[in-house]
Amino acid sequence: MTDSPKLKPGWRELTPAAMITTPGSARDFLTGDWRTRRPILEESKCTKCLFCWLWCPEPAILRTEDGKISIDYNYCKGCGICATECPTKAISMVDEK
Amino acid sequence: MKTVIQAPELVPMTGSEAVAKAVLQAQVNFIAAYPITPQTIIVERLSDLVAAGGTGAVFLNVESEHSAISACVGASLAGARAFTASSSQGLALMHEVLYLTSGLRCPIVMAVANRALSAPLNIHGDHSDMMGSRDAGWIQYYVESAQEAYDWIFQAYKIAEDERVVLPFTVNIDGYVITHSVESMTLVSQERINTFLSPRKAPFRIQPAKPITYGPVALPDYYTEFKRQQHEAMLQAAPVVEEVTQQYGELTGRRYSNLVPYALERAKVVIVSLGSVSGTVRWVAKNLRKQDLPVGCLRVGLFRPFPSEQVAHLLQDADLIVVLERALSLGSKCGPLASEVVSALYNHSKQPRILDLIGGLGGRDIPPEKIEQIFRAGLEPQSRPGLELEFLGVRE
Amino acid sequence: MVTIKQLQTEELFGPGQRTCAGCGASIIARITLKSLKRPVIVINSTGCLEVATTIFPNTAWHVPWVHGLFENASAIASGIEAYLKSANGGLEADIIVFGGDGGTFDIGLQALSGALERRHDFVYICYDNEAYMNTGIQRSSATPEGAWTTTTPVGKASPGKSGEKKDLIAFALAHHVDYVATASIAYWGDYITKVQKAAEIRGPALIHVISPCPLGWRFKTEQTIQLAKLAVQSHYFPLYEVERGRYKLNMNPHQYPLDDFLKMQGRFSHLFLPENAQELKTLKDQVDQHWSRIQELCQGKQPGW
Numbered sequence: 001m002t003d004s005p006k007l008k009p010g011w012r013e014l015t016p017a018a019m020i021t022t023p024g025s026a027r028d029f030l031t032g033d034w035r036t037r038r039p040i041l042e043e044s045k046c047t048k049c050l051f052c053w054l055w056c057p058e059p060a061i062l063r064t065e066d067g068k069i070s071i072d073y074n075y076c077k078g079c080g081i082c083a084t085e086c087p088t089k090a091i092s093m094v095d096e097k
Numbered sequence: 098m099k100t101v102i103q104a105p106e107l108v109p110m111t112g113s114e115a116v117a118k119a120v121l122q123a124q125v126n127f128i129a130a131y132p133i134t135p136q137t138i139i140v141e142r143l144s145d146l147v148a149a150g151g152t153g154a155v156f157l158n159v160e161s162e163h164s165a166i167s168a169c170v171g172a173s174l175a176g177a178r179a180f181t182a183s184s185s186q187g188l189a190l191m192h193e194v195l196y197l198t199s200g201l202r203c204p205i206v207m208a209v210a211n212r213a214l215s216a217p218l219n220i221h222g223d224h225s226d227m228m229g230s231r232d233a234g235w236i237q238y239y240v241e242s243a244q245e246a247y248d249w250i251f252q253a254y255k256i257a258e259d260e261r262v263v264l265p266f267t268v269n270i271d272g273y274v275i276t277h278s279v280e281s282m283t284l285v286s287q288e289r290i291n292t293f294l295s296p297r298k299a300p301f302r303i304q305p306a307k308p309i310t311y312g313p314v315a316l317p318d319y320y321t322e323f324k325r326q327q328h329e330a331m332l333q334a335a336p337v338v339e340e341v342t343q344q345y346g347e348l349t350g351r352r353y354s355n356l357v358p359y360a361l362e363r364a365k366v367v368i369v370s371l372g373s374v375s376g377t378v379r380w381v382a383k384n385l386r387k388q389d390l391p392v393g394c395l396r397v398g399l400f401r402p403f404p405s406e407q408v409a410h411l412l413q414d415a416d417l418i419v420v421l422e423r424a425l426s427l428g429s430k431c432g433p434l435a436s437e438v439v440s441a442l443y444n445h446s447k448q449p450r451i452l453d454l455i456g457g458l459g460g461r462d463i464p465p466e467k468i469e470q471i472f473r474a475g476l477e478p479q480s481r482p483g484l485e486l487e488f489l490g491v492r493e
Numbered sequence: 494m495v496t497i498k499q500l501q502t503e504e505l506f507g508p509g510q511r512t513c514a515g516c517g518a519s520i521i522a523r524i525t526l527k528s529l530k531r532p533v534i535v536i537n538s539t540g541c542l543e544v545a546t547t548i549f550p551n552t553a554w555h556v557p558w559v560h561g562l563f564e565n566a567s568a569i570a571s572g573i574e575a576y577l578k579s580a581n582g583g584l585e586a587d588i589i590v591f592g593g594d595g596g597t598f599d600i601g602l603q604a605l606s607g608a609l610e611r612r613h614d615f616v617y618i619c620y621d622n623e624a625y626m627n628t629g630i631q632r633s634s635a636t637p638e639g640a641w642t643t644t645t646p647v648g649k650a651s652p653g654k655s656g657e658k659k660d661l662i663a664f665a666l667a668h669h670v671d672y673v674a675t676a677s678i679a680y681w682g683d684y685i686t687k688v689q690k691a692a693e694i695r696g697p698a699l700i701h702v703i704s705p706c707p708l709g710w711r712f713k714t715e716q717t718i719q720l721a722k723l724a725v726q727s728h729y730f731p732l733y734e735v736e737r738g739r740y741k742l743n744m745n746p747h748q749y750p751l752d753d754f755l756k757m758q759g760r761f762s763h764l765f766l767p768e769n770a771q772e773l774k775t776l777k778d779q780v781d782q783h784w785s786r787i788q789e790l791c792q793g794k795q796p797g798w
Binding site for chain 3: 126127129153154155157158159160161163164165167168169170171172173174175176177179193194197201303304305306307308309310311312313314315316319
Binding site for chain 3: 022023026031050054055057060072075083084085093
């Protein structure tokens, strides 16, 4: 079986006027492969201030059950704002291999 | 099954007043407009009617035509039945928004009081304004009288909003000749209109509960498909126009058509025209036919989508087709209307001669005598090239 | 004053949009949508925030979102607002218009003026990255004195953009808008409060937010918030609000040197060459004059310029 690429929809199937009826469908576009460096969280240093979550442009930082954060590497573009703004330097940026 | 039509009560109205009356009878609930001669009376009458209360319509006085049509787009996306009117420079200023309106599939109806374009400045009637935007993706109908202007507002909404179409619609009304002349009008009662035209259904309207993104970017991998959709909608408009005019005919006794032929059987010289001059042409043709001269005329009502097959069929007997048009396409071999006629006749076995007569520009009158001259000259034996362009009545 | 923890966790914007890494506008959009309690309808003019977030079939928006053209966002919003108000006997959603500096200060000015004059109930948020960033960093009337842009490049005959930044707040005030404010996302609490205040206003309100742009201003992507803070602290972008014509200063920081702010950005680097000293002075004088002017207005004085 060959892996044929999924064909894009034809004009008959598309919603008229290019309306996008699935809110937030940009989730299908994983911007994580843009980055050249990635943020690494040192959990023990996290004070749950949530500045990183607040200022992440994507967001690629999610709030967890325990009030801390986790990084969503599917979307993280590696801008480094989280690392810069973290008051306890709990996040550091390392080069992507 | 025919409806019984009451004896009509005739009301004197100008084309502008008739349009304003029809707009509110059509249960338009959003109007945004900017004044420009000769559309102003439409806007003023609408203001009066809305100010009198009880219409349920919002009237926005905006700061330019670009904003007028833009506000209508917004309202239409929010579910409104929206209306605006413009002319000439105002229509030209709307140009980019006209493409947006059609691309976003907003079934807005606009009355265009056709007027010449500057420079030089001219406030009188010709068709160059609408012709300048003919490719924007709007359905375009040119009326011949104030009565037609009134009747077409209702039909335009019904066609535009039909789920097979969903395209905006311009009702073209000759500036001054129709907008400002008084006619004896037959109005339709509100009850009867309500049986013909229901409130707008807008399944994709803006609703926080169902968030939709309107007007995204479509890159080269998708753009073509959306244009193909619009093309399809335009193709679908033609049979829908037939259906709707049929229904309106049953409702009122006034059945409109895409094309209004007169005495085309065995006509050797045919004048093809748009708008109010067609009435004069028909009157002249009638008189000449009484003298057994083989002349006829064809008024084009629906310009977009252009009924090419029907035109080719109707003109099959003609030796000489004179396209009398009130617009130029500078730099082209023929004007916009002639261009459509030539394309329509391309597959035709018989090749008639075509004379593209540019006349009536900037509101210049085309009197019956001139039209008679055109018919008579056309009947003279002569050797003319197959396709020719001439200016009617220009002082050398 | 709201705390970060109190902000709604539901994401109404993103992820997956194609804004640059570290984009200020992206942060502004996300925080704006977190600030509002009622349902929201967004109208967006053409620009970075629009193009990068809605490339068919992807949309970063989880709210109704309308894009028309470059200059008519305010006019489209006017139509939506007026119709919904009339059809529903009042607005059930907050209408937010996002426009960049290009789509606001320049090409969008007429439609904005009309919408403000007619007093439509909406909040206009201008995310100001100080140039036409989406089309490649061209100058707008919001570009500051001396800045490099692709249409005000630096050369022997030109030290960058010539002329002061246009005053958007004064423009809005000419329409007697009840609430107008400047903002910076570094001061997130202040921004959220302003968005909420603006939404409460019956009628138009306008917020002018500084939106640092790593690509256009030429700085490292991690410095966006630092620059948003320094812009205010250096007096380059004063934080103030005007309620019914009365100016109120929101932050009176101990002034950081303007050089600290300018030196972080490549678009100003040429100003530190000796031949451009005059231009640098012109920019500094303007920043100083603007700051004193705002201070005096906030003190109820009548400064000239």
